[in-house]
Amino acid sequence: MSIQLLQTKEDFTKVLESEPVFFLLKHSLTCPISAAAESEFERFSQHSEIPCYELFVQEARELSNQVASDFEVRHQSPQAILFNEQQVAWHDSHGAVTNERLNKAVQE
Template sequence: MKKLDSIEEFNKLAEGEDPFFFVKHSLTCPISQAAFTEFEQFAGESDVPCYYLAVQEAKPLSNHIAETYHVKHESPQAILFSKADVAWHASHWKITKKSLAAALEENK
């Protein structure tokens, strides 16, 4: 799992990686912490690259993703990118190790 902070880093990733998961994580929200823990567990067992941002530290990047890919910003939020577009996304309690694995399976 790798943390991204800039739009440039993300754009480079989006051009070269397929598929990949990305999570928007709030450093102050307990629901976000629970979702992030699920994401970490999934990432530890998955071959798919996994990335994240901390919303408080990377608001320009968070907004860029929402605007570019037309996915309303939520936090926490998990997004599966495939073929340079959003294939799946979920937020809050819907972010689980099981839901991430199912999203990946459905979008192969």
């Protein structure tokens, strides 16, 4: 399944209201750690039935801040967040965003 890019609060709200379970990756376009996490996220998305979305922090700062504020998850990038029924079910950041950890989060 391909990763879809979210750019606005409206984009995110549509996903939140239509997808019971999904992953969101906050990705920094200038950080090598974030590039590694994005690669792991892409690997995960290729074998997962769970919809995967990402936002580029530099291009969607307002959305990134809104997610942090609305769901009380301190902003980090890279950061993967698993949503389940419009709630944060799991999140982690930096080097902990791996294909293995994403798979484990889904199983918990």
